[in-house]
Amino acid sequence: MKNKIKVYRAMNNLTQDALANAIHVTRQTILAIEKGKYDPSLELAFKIARYFGVGIEEIFTYEKQ
Amino acid sequence: MKRNVFYVFVGIIAFLEVSLLWLAIDTDNALLIQVGFVVGVILVYLARRTVTEVIEDERTSLISEKSALRTLEVLWIVIFLLSLGSIVLSFNRPFLIIIRGSPPPPPAELPNFGIFGFVQLFLLCLIIFLYVGFRIYYARKYGEYESDEE
Numbered sequence: 607m608k609n610k611i612k613v614y615r616a617m618n619n620l621t622q623d624a625l626a627n628a629i630h631v632t633r634q635t636i637l638a639i640e641k642g643k644y645d646p647s648l649e650l651a652f653k654i655a656r657y658f659g660v661g662i663e664e665i666f667t668y669e670k671q
Numbered sequence: 672m673k674r675n676v677f678y679v680f681v682g683i684i685a686f687l688e689v690s691l692l693w694l695a696i697d698t699d700n701a702l703l704i705q706v707g708f709v710v711g712v713i714l715v716y717l718a719r720r721t722v723t724e725v726i727e728d729e730r731t732s733l734i735s736e737k738s739a740l741r742t743l744e745v746l747w748i749v750i751f752l753l754s755l756g757s758i759v760l761s762f763n764r765p766f767l768i769i770i771r772g773s774p775p776p777p778p779a780e781l782p783n784f785g786i787f788g789f790v791q792l793f794l795l796c797l798i799i800f801l802y803v804g805f806r807i808y809y810a811r812k813y814g815e816y817e818s819d820e821e
Contacts, residue, residue: 632731
């Protein structure tokens, strides 16, 4: 699964730490998601999308590995 | 409590536990380390609840779950092997002699039951090593050691 979290973070001038605190996860989890090492649960994906005020498919796109 | 303060606190508790173990052996008082260990675990648990930063989320839970499952998978095989060995050692008298009514004489000495303590300790150490090993593997897999770009 690919994502645009890093892009949206840059657009909102947001650090990994700030985003992690806002959605109650560790900063390492944000880093792992951004690098594609970890696919978030549906709930966390919705939380991230909602935080940026966009739809889930705007940030996450499914690609077969 | 901050996350790093919590880790320092855990380190201090671990040091105190080792010191307590040494003292318990020196004074031949098993209760000392047993009570001390339980108190140490409770203190760490209470301290963990006061950490204000997020130290656990769905990714860390997944790492813990997978590590625990793999540890259990290996451990049940080891315990099963040890149990089979123990059964064979316990029932290794020849069958035919028992049926004919002349069982072999009982052993001169009872088996050393203290060995079970070491077997339990071995299993405990195995659990810790397996869990830590699997945890490192899954932590690496799920990006725990990824370098920061910020």
